[in-house]
Amino acid sequence: SAFENGGERLFDLGGFADLTDEDYSTFAPRLWPTSDRGEHQTRLFGDGRFPTPDGRARFVAVRQEATAFSVDADYPLALNTGRLRDQWHTMTRTGNVPRLMANVPEPAVDLHPADAAARHLKDGDLAQLSTRFGFVRARVRVADSQRRGHAFLPMHWSGQFAARAAAGLLSSPVTDPHSGQPELKHVPVRIVREETGWAGVLITRRDLRPTGFVHWSRHAVDGGWVYELTGTEPPDQGILLARKLLGVKRRDQLLEYTDRRGLAYRAAAIDDGGAMAEALLVAAPDQLPARDWLVSLLATRQKLSTADRHALLSGRSPVPMPPIGRVVCACFHVGANQIASAVASGCDSLEAIGETLRAGTNCGSCRSEIRAIIGARQVQAAE
Numbered sequence: 001s002a003f004e005n006g007g008e009r010l011f012d013l014g015g016f017a018d019l020t021d022e023d024y025s026t027f028a029p030r031l032w033p034t035s036d037r038g039e040h041q042t043r044l045f046g047d048g049r050f051p052t053p054d055g056r057a058r059f060v061a062v063r064q065e066a067t068a069f070s071v072d073a074d075y076p077l078a079l080n081t082g083r084l085r086d087q088w089h090t091m092t093r094t095g096n097v098p099r100l101m102a103n104v105p106e107p108a109v110d111l112h113p114a115d116a117a118a119r120h121l122k123d124g125d126l127a128q129l130s131t132r133f134g135f136v137r138a139r140v141r142v143a144d145s146q147r148r149g150h151a152f153l154p155m156h157w158s159g160q161f162a163a164r165a166a167a168g169l170l171s172s173p174v175t176d177p178h179s180g181q182p183e184l185k186h187v188p189v190r191i192v193r194e195e196t197g198w199a200g201v202l203i204t205r206r207d208l209r210p211t212g213f214v215h216w217s218r219h220a221v222d223g224g225w226v227y228e229l230t231g232t233e234p235p236d237q238g239i240l241l242a243r244k245l246l247g248v249k250r251r252d253q254l255l256e257y258t259d260r261r262g263l264a265y266r267a268a269a270i271d272d273g274g275a276m277a278e279a280l281l282v283a284a285p286d287q288l289p290a291r292d293w294l295v296s297l298l299a300t301r302q303k304l305s306t307a308d309r310h311a312l313l314s315g316r317s318p319v320p321m322p323p324i325g326r327v328v329c330a331c332f333h334v335g336a337n338q339i340a341s342a343v344a345s346g347c348d349s350l351e352a353i354g355e356t357l358r359a360g361t362n363c364g365s366c367r368s369e370i371r372a373i374i375g376a377r378q379v380q381a382a383e
């Protein structure tokens with residue numbers, strides 16, 4: 001806010017540029033903006049003076065105009081971009097918090113079921129989104145709540161978190177003549193299925209920026225990162241590509257398994273203390289084994305038993321660990337499958353779910369999703 005400001009813009013927080021961690025931890029609420037550390041007791045514009053030559057406010061009379069570009073046969077859907085409940089801007093901070101990445105761990109475009117069906121797209125497919133200005137790749141999320149003819153892409157994923165999923169790459173360059181805002185809420189888009197040949201997941205303690213993959217994205221988990229990898233190559237080539245990401249120093253620290261046909265691969269790197277440092281799974285699309293147990297090993301750093309090592313290579317947890325599904329309640333790490341089975345066993349209200357699973361009883365951001373799951377299960381039961 002202080003950059004090239006020189007008093008020209010009222011919003012200037014330059015006085016806080018060298019705030020120490022200690023200063024920050026004792027930082028008291030104050031009136032903004034303030035360019036120095038002193039206390040300012042007057043409210044901005046409270047005296048009726050504005051930063052114009054005569055001190056009077058200027059109203060800008062605008063006419064409502066149509067969007068710069070309309071949907072057409074080539075770009076038939078209207079793309080809206082915006083925020084997700086758990087993220088802030090380009091995730092430079094929130095993206096490092098496992099709990100905040102749990103609800104929507106990958107960049108995904110929301111589509112109405114009819115729009116998805118018309119394009120032969122199902123939940124979890126990889127799609128290419130193209131506008132007149134650029135393209136990105138994202139997973140498909142089929143959502144009843146999405147308006148038909150419209151699609152929604154979150155604005156949060158930069159090149160730090162995914163191969164090519166930044167909403168800005170699709171934006172129209174047309175800006176509002178008064179505010180300078182780009183037309184971020186409407187750009188005509190074409191969405192097509194990306195034919196993929198393999199899928200992989202790397203669970204690791206290391207912070208990486210993969211290159212050479214058609215699509216990857218990553219999300220923070222306790223103890224490290226999970227990298228979702230996808231390619232258009234056949235699985236055997238995908239295995240070769242993904243294997244390059246393994247950071248094993250010594251050959252005797254690597255456990256590997258490839259199936260007879262060379263189409264599925266599982267590997268784990270073991271650290272000097274005998275704990276799992278990373279794991280890589282590669283298979284044909286939709287064939288990846290569940291990974292919850294492997295992700296939990298990253299956090300616990302426990303020394304692996306012989307049974308654990310066998311389980312690593314078989315791709316199955318040695319203890320029954322039913323997948324919890326997509327995390328709906330980030331506060332208490334409760335997944336969609338857990339909520340659905342609680343509804344099936346009689347929890348028919350938000351309150352009942354809260355009492356049984358605690359889901360929805362803290363910040364409340366997940367309550368509408370919980371209600372939707374209860375509603376869907378009740379409709380199913382009635383049918």
Ligand code: FES
Pocket residue numbers: 328329330331332359360361362363364365366367
């Ligand atoms: S996400 Fe906070 S209560 Fe569920």
